[in-house]
Amino acid sequence: MPNQIDAAFAALADPTRRAVVERLGDGPASVSELAGGFTMAMPSFLQHVRVLEGAGLVRTEKQGRVRTCTLEPLALAAVEQWIIERRRATEARYDRLAKFLDAQDQENDHG
Amino acid sequence: MAEAVHDKFVIDRRFRQSPARVFAAFATEEGKARWFSGPNELWDMVDRHFDFRVGGTEHLEGKWQSGTVTRFDCSYHDIVPDSRIVYAYRMKLNGKPISVNLCSIELLPDGEGTRLLHTEHGIYLDGYEDNGSRLHGIGLQYDKLGETLPD
Numbered sequence: 001m002p003n004q005i006d007a008a009f010a011a012l013a014d015p016t017r018r019a020v021v022e023r024l025g026d027g028p029a030s031v032s033e034l035a036g037g038f039t040m041a042m043p044s045f046l047q048h049v050r051v052l053e054g055a056g057l058v059r060t061e062k063q064g065r066v067r068t069c070t071l072e073p074l075a076l077a078a079v080e081q082w083i084i085e086r087r088r089a090t091e092a093r094y095d096r097l098a099k100f101l102d103a104q105d106q107e108n109d110h111g
Numbered sequence: 112m113a114e115a116v117h118d119k120f121v122i123d124r125r126f127r128q129s130p131a132r133v134f135a136a137f138a139t140e141e142g143k144a145r146w147f148s149g150p151n152e153l154w155d156m157v158d159r160h161f162d163f164r165v166g167g168t169e170h171l172e173g174k175w176q177s178g179t180v181t182r183f184d185c186s187y188h189d190i191v192p193d194s195r196i197v198y199a200y201r202m203k204l205n206g207k208p209i210s211v212n213l214c215s216i217e218l219l220p221d222g223e224g225t226r227l228l229h230t231e232h233g234i235y236l237d238g239y240e241d242n243g244s245r246l247h248g249i250g251l252q253y254d255k256l257g258e259t260l261p262d
Contacts, residue, residue: 009120013122082209082210082235083116083118083233083235086120086202086210086212086231086233087120087122087231090122090229090231091122093146093147094122094124094227094229096145096146097126097133097136097146098124098126098127099146100136100142100145100146101126101127101128101132101133101136102127104128104132105127105128
């Protein structure tokens, strides 16, 4: 498979970076706006943004002091998009499975 | 000309819960409904069927707000309780087969928790023609599904 798929998937195999991509799906945002949703230090967060940028998923642009991130429309054929989608949907489901199991634990603790 | 594109991927995840607990989330209809799909204002369930046993089938069809209809047709080929699930599934987009995938889920004890290995081989067909932008939309909507699940 093309390297671009592997790079995109490697970048999306991390919950923070998936959350950033999901947020950018609603429109461009500045790095500080994006970082506000996470508890990590700014340098660590910037590292995640750089990985997304390196994988061609996100474009960043600096205007004055503000760096704005935009979701890069993937220059991929439909089949490649669909393959990424299968992988990403599976990752997202396992995120939900983890939340569900943790919620079950909490119910049992309180029950 | 009809083409088939092949791909394989592995997802390696760790859960705090035991293999028996993780397995139960795949094996029961109530459990699976909590994370495999969910109620959403963007997606209406059209058809659901769940028969988790070797030779059994599972279907899930939904209509997105955009009008796109997706259908998941799965058949279970091997089940070892608390340990392994092998299934094959076909995805349809607006009635056209778009991919056929073969998956194994291996649940390995890892301390008190579970290491889950999801290995998926895919054959990607041509039902996606001209649907590139729509697929991207589905991906974004799909993730929103999770946000509405009660935690």
